[in-house]
Amino acid sequence: MEDNRVFTTVLPCGIRFAFKRSNSEVAYCALTLRSGTRDEKKQGSGVAHFTEHLLFKGTETKTARAINNYLERSGGDLNAFTTKEETVIHAALLKEELSKGISLLLELAYRSLFREKDIDTERNVIIDEIQSYKDSPPDEIYDHFEELLLEGTPLAPQILGSIKSVRKAVREDIEEYVRENFRYSCSALSVVADMDEKEVMRKVAKAVSKAGIPGQEEPVTAYPVSSSLKEGRIFDKVLNKRNHQANCIIGCTGYPIGCERKRIALVLLCNILGGPAASSVLNTELREKRGWVYGVDVSYTPYADNGVVAISFGCDKERIEDCCKATMGILRRFREKQMKETALKAAKKQLLGQLLIASDNGEQKCLAIGKNILLFGENADETRGRKILESITAEELAGCAREIFAEERLSRLIYI
Structure with missing residues (x-):
């Protein structure tokens, strides 16, 4: 029978950690960063999503090809997504590969290079993504509706940004966004795997060390979690x-x-x-x-x-x-x-x-x-x-x- 308990702690670097035991040969790990579209301040809309794409283009120790092959060669899967309030990098892999998977997630989030040539290449990919999205009216209308409804709030901008804003984005925007938002104290590492807590913590410690994660940072202010209904724009x-x-x-x-x-x-x-x-x-x-x-x-x-x-x-x-x-x-x-x-x-x-x-x-x-x-x-x-x-x-x-x-x-x- 699967254990429904969830073990939680805070790692020495300040990353929150949670583990749930499963009964599967497949393990899952995810790094959730409290950073999304609403955190694009002066950088311009679409920068959060642009950053997510660039995480896979190269780190201090791995090329884009090495990143893609790191888990795939043993059947694993690596992916990421951006929302209005989060950036999430996650992987599914064999449980014996868990330490590799966790170290890769940490390296992508905190050791990516954001080179000019990769920015220019990925800019074209994202513009194509925006254009293809406009070919799907149900998707386009939802994003437009949310933008109108939440006008004037940090939640209004569309996740993909616009073709104009993506063309304007430069390396300094990406690096500034990451520096301000990709903080250990604003991150959560979660694992679901068939192993005990001690074994998981050993693998996590190994992964943190391999990724070169230093000591704890100063905590930053969390999003204000509200308990009252707000009014939106009427149209x-x-x-x-x-x-x-x-x-x-x-x-x-x-x-x-x-x-x-x-x-x-x-x-x-x-x-x-x-x-x-x-x-x-x-x-x-x-x-x-x-x-x-x-x-x-x-x-x-x-x-x-x-x-x-x-x-x-x-x-x-x-x-x-x-x-x-x-x-x-x-x-x-x-x-x-x-x-x-x-x-x-x-x-x-x-x-x-x-x-x-x-x-x-x-x-x-x-x-x-x-x-x-x-x-x-x-x-x-x-x-x-x-x-x-x-x-x-x-x-x-x-x-x-x-x-x-x-x-x-x-x-x-x-x-x-």
Whole structure:
């Protein structure tokens, strides 16, 4: 049976560390840096994502080719991603290779070179990525919606940046961004592997030494984790993109991470409205009953001091107002009428099952643990979260719908 305990400590260099034992031959490790798009101050939008790309182009001891082959030669996988608040480098590898994997993550984060020739090469790759992203209206419209909704806040800029900002980025911008944000005290190393704590700590110590990580730095100020709902910009925009299909997002700000109980209630509400199940309310109404859309999704992204809720769908252009009207009617129903207890109980069971199935993945566990200890200093208590979810009442859910989906809070963006 798998051990559900999570061992946590702080390494001598100041990096937070968490370990969870698994029963697999495959080990997972991740280095989560509390540094994302919101930390791009004077460097310009897209610098965080640009930096992530450059981490793989060469370090003080390894070429780009050596980095790619370091874990791949034994079947391992190395990857990274950037969000509004994090940069994450992670690896999946055989457990006997764990020390190599950890040392590589640390070396990439703290020993990369950022050479001019690599910056120029990768600049073209990122511009191509931005252009290809614009060929996907559902992705483009979400980023545009979030940018409009959070206008004037550090969370507004798009992760990829713009072609203009990427062309303007220079080596000094990258190095300044890394110097200010890639700090040991703002990092979390997480491991999921089939070994005991002592063995893991030996491998971690070996990896830290090999990567040349020195002593502890001065701690820096953490993101302010808020527990209050903020208002976003209100807008209703229709843009002619000359697309074959119309795409629409209706949404608003949501609870930040610090609103624990309300955040869990909103997760449940969004899952009922438009989660991955075909039986979600909006999918049943817009697709199964009326045949107006291929799919509809309700997403909720909580940040440290804000959140974004977005209802998104694509449909024929002549059906866009019908879909919007039906969606607004369903939101009104949830504001005005409480769910029956039997339906609420079934919705909770469905969400719990989805969460358990999603968590039955070593990589996802490793990433989640890293994020939790970086935000809260400890791993999330799954039992506590489950108890809160099970205790959410129909009255609370209706109150959540009234507070979040009040008509005067909702904004809309349409691409036609």
